[in-house]
Amino acid sequence: MSRLALPAALAGALFLTGIAHGEKAAQPATAATASAIPYTAAQATRGKLQFIQHCARCHGGNLDGTTEIPPLRARFIRHWSGGTMDEVVGYISRAMPIDKPGSLDPDANAAIMAYLLQANGFPAGSSDLPSDPVALRRIPLMQLSAAGH
Amino acid sequence: MSDISKPQGGAERGPAHRRPIQRREMLRGSLAAGGLLGATACTPAASRFGAFAQGHYRPDLTPLRISADRIMEIKCCLRPFRAMGPRLDAEQIGDTLVVYNYGHGGSGWSLSWGSADIAVEKAMSVLPKEIAVIGCGVIGLTTAIMAQRAGAKVTIYTRDQLPHTRSVRAQGSWTPDSRIALTDPAGPAFGALWERMARTSYYNFRSFLGLADKPVDFGDNYTLSDHPAGPREAETLDPSITANYATTGMPHQSAEFASYMDRIRDITPSREIMPAGSTPFRQPFVARQSHMFFNFTTYGHRMMDMFHAAGGSIVERNFRSPGEFASLPQKVVIVCLGYAARDFLGDRSLIPVRGQTAWLVPQPDMNYGVYYKGFIALSKADGIVIQNVSSPLHEMAGVGDSNEVPIPQETLEGITRLQDVFPPEKTA
Numbered sequence: 001m002s003r004l005a006l007p008a009a010l011a012g013a014l015f016l017t018g019i020a021h022g023e024k025a026a027q028p029a030t031a032a033t034a035s036a037i038p039y040t041a042a043q044a045t046r047g048k049l050q051f052i053q054h055c056a057r058c059h060g061g062n063l064d065g066t067t068e069i070p071p072l073r074a075r076f077i078r079h080w081s082g083g084t085m086d087e088v089v090g091y092i093s094r095a096m097p098i099d100k101p102g103s104l105d106p107d108a109n110a111a112i113m114a115y116l117l118q119a120n121g122f123p124a125g126s127s128d129l130p131s132d133p134v135a136l137r138r139i140p141l142m143q144l145s146a147a148g149h
Numbered sequence: 150m151s152d153i154s155k156p157q158g159g160a161e162r163g164p165a166h167r168r169p170i171q172r173r174e175m176l177r178g179s180l181a182a183g184g185l186l187g188a189t190a191c192t193p194a195a196s197r198f199g200a201f202a203q204g205h206y207r208p209d210l211t212p213l214r215i216s217a218d219r220i221m222e223i224k225c226c227l228r229p230f231r232a233m234g235p236r237l238d239a240e241q242i243g244d245t246l247v248v249y250n251y252g253h254g255g256s257g258w259s260l261s262w263g264s265a266d267i268a269v270e271k272a273m274s275v276l277p278k279e280i281a282v283i284g285c286g287v288i289g290l291t292t293a294i295m296a297q298r299a300g301a302k303v304t305i306y307t308r309d310q311l312p313h314t315r316s317v318r319a320q321g322s323w324t325p326d327s328r329i330a331l332t333d334p335a336g337p338a339f340g341a342l343w344e345r346m347a348r349t350s351y352y353n354f355r356s357f358l359g360l361a362d363k364p365v366d367f368g369d370n371y372t373l374s375d376h377p378a379g380p381r382e383a384e385t386l387d388p389s390i391t392a393n394y395a396t397t398g399m400p401h402q403s404a405e406f407a408s409y410m411d412r413i414r415d416i417t418p419s420r421e422i423m424p425a426g427s428t429p430f431r432q433p434f435v436a437r438q439s440h441m442f443f444n445f446t447t448y449g450h451r452m453m454d455m456f457h458a459a460g461g462s463i464v465e466r467n468f469r470s471p472g473e474f475a476s477l478p479q480k481v482v483i484v485c486l487g488y489a490a491r492d493f494l495g496d497r498s499l500i501p502v503r504g505q506t507a508w509l510v511p512q513p514d515m516n517y518g519v520y521y522k523g524f525i526a527l528s529k530a531d532g533i534v535i536q537n538v539s540s541p542l543h544e545m546a547g548v549g550d551s552n553e554v555p556i557p558q559e560t561l562e563g564i565t566r567l568q569d570v571f572p573p574e575k576t577a
Contacts, residue, residue: 057554068313079467087469095492099552
């Protein structure tokens with residue numbers, strides 16, 4: 001089940017075109033949920049360096065993936081939306097990089113996630129994305145609308 | 150990923166044991182003669198027919214065009230290997246019966262139907278009207294079709310569909326015991342289970358033979374050598390290597406890997422030593438073995454069409470935890486995650502075994518393969534696949550390696566070696 005979130009300027013002005021999987025109805029999100037994912041531009045920049053070093057050789061410098069390696073744009077956020085940030089950061093931390101899973105430290109994983117948020121159009125804020133799973137569990141991940149990018 | 154260099158059952162057999170000439174070879178001979186009724190005694194074809202009558206003839210092979218500029222793609226596979234064989238058990242999670250079907254090592258394509266048969270049998274034990282299948286690689290898709298055949302309405306939940314799954318990184322040959330298990334951890338009972346899976350799969354693959362788009366095909370593999378080959382001997386455990394799976398959770402030598410092909414010798418073409426000068430290859434020592442392989446493109450399309458035609462539906466979904474299975478509307482779920490099960494289910498018994506293939510521009514009329522000095526070239530409808538199997542580690546090659554980034558040097562080395570067999574064409 002995926003729910004969509006819209007930035008404040010667009011909330012209520014656009015129809016929601018969810019990709020619901022059935023169990024729950026798509027729910028409009030408030031500006032607070034869309035902007036509630038904290039990360040900073042500086043953290044994303046650090047994450048980009050980590051991404052280039054550890055992730056880009058599979059996922060591509062443009063996050064486009066390949067035929068068999070998933071892209072990290074668009075559907076990547078869709079696939080993880082509707083849950084909380086600890087799920088996707090936890091996955092990255094445990095399973096990635098594929099050849100050395102779990103080898104990056106928590107700060108690096110959080111920075112990579114910040115870069116992925118930035119690359120997917122999420123607005124930067126004034127505080128870093130935390131690396132602590134408990135803190136991440138309190139942060140919902142909602143997909144931005146296409147118009148929000 | 151499979152490895153066709155491994156002899157598929159049976160010991161070396163000399164010319165005296167040559168099998169009867171196959172129907173297709175006879176047909177090709179008759180066509181070369183202009184049709185049986187049109188043959189005359191004085192044509193070149195007729196002289197070839199004479200050689201045919203003496204029990205041997207020169208195979209009509211067009212050279213494969215092996216060069217680096219013809220590479221379409223290099224890709225890596227992670228064979229999802231489990232020492233005890235694939236996971237096929239079932240458990241109840243809340244009100245949902247969850248059946249597992251993953252961990253087929255280098256035999257996923259080959260055992261897909263037989264493994265699906267076992268998983269679906271367990272799933273149908275509670276007489277569901279609807280079944281959910283998780284994953285849409287070759288195991289998931291085959292399992293879904295098998296469940297439809299059993300009368301269930303099937304929904305596949307998957308992040309990716311063929312051809313975007315790891316399944317299509319395989320080589321695509323019928324190699325049903327390629328890194329399928331370790332002999333001791335799998336135990337003696339697994340041999341019978343494996344045989345059931347292999348025979349069920351073989352029977353189902355036969356139903357794809359003869360179709361115009363060749364989703365499944367047969368071809369000849371030629372093993373070429375500059376020196377006479379002795380009989381292949383089974384690998385034996387090296388007593389100087391004391392570590393093994395039981396002590397470390399990882400295999401440490403090739404001889405730990407199980408081999409079951411003797412169980413299906415009756416459906417496995419023999420490996421034949423070809424008489425000197427009876428093949429177009431310049432390498433003097435040649436063995437031949439017919440084998441079955443899968444063309445991913447047409448096979449994938451056929452399978453997807455079959456699934457949809459039987460009313461199946463596919464839902465794109467990325468599960469975050471196994472607990473979500475119980476939230477599905479279907480109360481019977483078959484989990485076909487392949488290597489992804491290692492993280493998703495936390496199954497550390499799943500060991501990656503890396504392999505790499507390169508795909509060259511297809512020569513669709515050529516359906517044969519060669520093995521020379523550790524390198525394979527296999528011409529299929531979906532491309533000429535190049536594979537390096539020259540590692541002295543044999544079955545241990547790639548064990549524990551989950552690097553999915555291609556190493557082009559491996560491929561270029563293979564192309565150089567195979568150009569000893571197929572010298573580059575001279576052009577103006």
